[in-house]
Amino acid sequence: xxxxxxxxxxxxxxxxxxxMCGVLYESGEGDGVAIPGSVEAVKKLKASDLQLRFCTxxxxxxxxxxxxxxxxxxxxxxxxxxxxxxxxxVAVLKERALRPHLLVYDGLLPxxxxxxxxxxxxxxxxxxxxxxxxxxxxxxFSVLIGLDNPMLFSLGQGRYYKETDGLKLDVGVYMKALxxxxxxxxxxxxxxxxxxxxxxxxDMGLQPHEALxxxxxxxxxxxxxxxxxxxxxxxxxxxxxxxxxxxxTVMADGTVDNLAQAVDMILNQRH
Amino acid sequence: xxxxxxxxxxxxxxxxxxxMCGVLYESGEGDGVAIPGSVEAVKKLKASDLQLRFCTxxxxxxxxxxxxxxxxxxxxxxxxxxxxxxxxxVAVLKERALRPHLLVYDGLLPxxxxxxxxxxxxxxxxxxxxxxxxxxxxxxFSVLIGLDNPMLFSLGQGRYYKETDGLKLDVGVYMKALxxxxxxxxxxxxxxxxxxxxxxxxDMGLQPHEALxxxxxxxxxxxxxxxxxxxxxxxxxxxxxxxxxxxxTVMADGTVDNLAQAVDMILNQRH
Numbered sequence: 173x174x175x176x177x178x179x180x181x182x183x184x185x186x187x188x189x190x191x192m193c194g195v196l197y198e199s200g201e202g203d204g205v206a207i208p209g210s211v212e213a214v215k216k217l218k219a220s221d222l223q224l225r226f227c228t229x230x231x232x233x234x235x236x237x238x239x240x241x242x243x244x245x246x247x248x249x250x251x252x253x254x255x256x257x258x259x260x261x262v263a264v265l266k267e268r269a270l271r272p273h274l275l276v277y278d279g280l281l282p283x284x285x286x287x288x289x290x291x292x293x294x295x296x297x298x299x300x301x302x303x304x305x306x307x308x309x310x311x312x313f314s315v316l317i318g319l320d321n322p323m324l325f326s327l328g329q330g331r332y333y334k335e336t337d338g339l340k341l342d343v344g345v346y347m348k349a350l351x352x353x354x355x356x357x358x359x360x361x362x363x364x365x366x367x368x369x370x371x372x373x374x375d376m377g378l379q380p381h382e383a384l385x386x387x388x389x390x391x392x393x394x395x396x397x398x399x400x401x402x403x404x405x406x407x408x409x410x411x412x413x414x415x416x417x418x419x420x421t422v423m424a425d426g427t428v429d430n431l432a433q434a435v436d437m438i439l440n441q442r443h
Numbered sequence: 444x445x446x447x448x449x450x451x452x453x454x455x456x457x458x459x460x461x462x463m464c465g466v467l468y469e470s471g472e473g474d475g476v477a478i479p480g481s482v483e484a485v486k487k488l489k490a491s492d493l494q495l496r497f498c499t500x501x502x503x504x505x506x507x508x509x510x511x512x513x514x515x516x517x518x519x520x521x522x523x524x525x526x527x528x529x530x531x532x533v534a535v536l537k538e539r540a541l542r543p544h545l546l547v548y549d550g551l552l553p554x555x556x557x558x559x560x561x562x563x564x565x566x567x568x569x570x571x572x573x574x575x576x577x578x579x580x581x582x583x584f585s586v587l588i589g590l591d592n593p594m595l596f597s598l599g600q601g602r603y604y605k606e607t608d609g610l611k612l613d614v615g616v617y618m619k620a621l622x623x624x625x626x627x628x629x630x631x632x633x634x635x636x637x638x639x640x641x642x643x644x645x646d647m648g649l650q651p652h653e654a655l656x657x658x659x660x661x662x663x664x665x666x667x668x669x670x671x672x673x674x675x676x677x678x679x680x681x682x683x684x685x686x687x688x689x690x691x692t693v694m695a696d697g698t699v700d701n702l703a704q705a706v707d708m709i710l711n712q713r714h
Contacts, residue, residue: 304577310612313603317610331624332584339588341581341624348623349616353602 186382187223189372194388194410195431200336203241207409209432211246216435223376226254229328229362231298232277255372257327257362258283272296273315275308298327299343316354324350324358334411364396386434388412395422457653458494460643465659465681466702471607474512478680480703482517487706494647497525500599500633502569503548526643528598528633529554543567544586546579569598570614587625595621595629605682635667657705659683666693
């Protein structure tokens with residue numbers, strides 16, 4: 173049974189990567205709310221001999237503001253432990269000398285302060301939420317359709333996420349919209365991009381088989397990690413839906429009620 | 444050469460179907476503007492022995508208001524000659540006893556007056572333009588994701604259209620967005636649905652090989668008509684782009700500068 177243990181939780185395990193929204197906390201009004209047991213679960217992992225990193229597709233705030241929110245919710249987290257798409261995108265843009273038109277949440281803009289945005293030759297979209305207006309999407313479309321070689325970067329490819337007042341459309345939905353409008357394929361920066369997961373593994377100095385990803389998004393967290401050779405476990409919090417457990421293409425290495433249960437199982441198996 | 448005549452313009456031709464926006468007129472502020480020569484071209488067709496119908500994916504106004512606009516632009520057109528997606532969708536909804544949540548332009552709502560919209564069990568989207576807000580798209584998504592058997596009807600599947608102030612995203616883009624969000628396939632009502640083209644042929648009492656479609660949209664007008672066995676000619680007005688003439692999957696039976704040229708060629712070949 174899925175709940176009785178996972179092959180990845182053997183003694184060979186050296187690091188754990190945690191998704192944040194839907195695993196540590198549920199988003200919503202204000203800071204959202206910590207998921208019961210998650211603050212303690214992070215503490216236990218930090219007290220263990222396992223390495224720990226956080227990996228999020230959060231693109232509504234800078235890493236600094238995002239981490240400050242998590243700290244207010246009681247989590248022991250620092251910016252250097254958190255991997256998010258915007259800094260990864262900035263690295264790509266600079267490497268390729270690209271000047272983006274940005275369709276992102278206002279709160280994310282400071283992440284792109286160091287990037288030249290004049291006379292754009294590509295488009296970067298994030299989870300812009302309310303800023304995904306017809307006007308703004310049309311503007312991004314106009315930039316793309318006017319380029320000889322249109323390039324679209326998407327900060328994640330999630331379908332939806334859960335806020336306290338219900339499910340909300342995520343950036344992937346608008347990525348698909350622009351892909352269809354311009355007849356192109358976007359480049360995903362963030363989960364489930366293998367490049368993104370690999371950068372986290374590199375930071376820990378681990379091989380994929382030594383790491384376990386825990387997330388609420390079956391395709392992007394669990395499937396993405398498995399695609400890189402890691403184990404992937406899904407929690408039944410956040411955007412989890414019961415149909416995930418009979419998904420046609422992705423099967424988690426384990427499914428648990430929440431992060432607290434996952435961490436207890438991991439640590440119990442090691443002792 | 445494409446401009447020297449088309450196989451479909453032989454004596455066997457008995458009817459012509461005209462797309463409207465981008466063929467008769469360019470949309471934009473107010474009523475938009477008639478494309479030079481189009482008013483006279485429609486007159487010439489009406490004076491000929493060819494049958495004539497109009498086929499539009501226009502979903503921002505009722506057929507009555509839409510036809511009134513065309514009349515103000517100088518066109519000799521009546522409502523009974525015009526085929527549009529909303530009445531076709533109403534027929535489908537009633538036939539299957541479906542109750543829609545509507546994400547359409549306000550001006551189209553009267554077309555759905557006779558349809559029960561309480562406790563919706565499907566979603567219908569049209570070219571809602573500015574009403575494609577994040578909130579409204581999220582609402583449509585919430586309805587779909589809450590259904591055991593989510594059904595999405597899209598009034599057309601266009602990528603974009605041209606207004607006097609530039610290209611604008613069309614309903615197909617939002618159809619793709621919701622398809623991805625809900626992991627479903629929408630049912631297209633309107634062009635290029637074969638059912639829709641067939642209803643126009645039925646009304647004329649013609650076989651597909653006896654009819655010619657003229658449009659500015661290579662995939663939905665020309666490709667859709669060809670898929671039904673009709674000939675399809677593209678005009679270099681409206682949303683036409685030069686790359687259409689080297690499209691990977693659709694090749695028009697002819698390409699002409701505008702409707703006036705198309706009609707002159709058709710009528711000259713018949714005399």
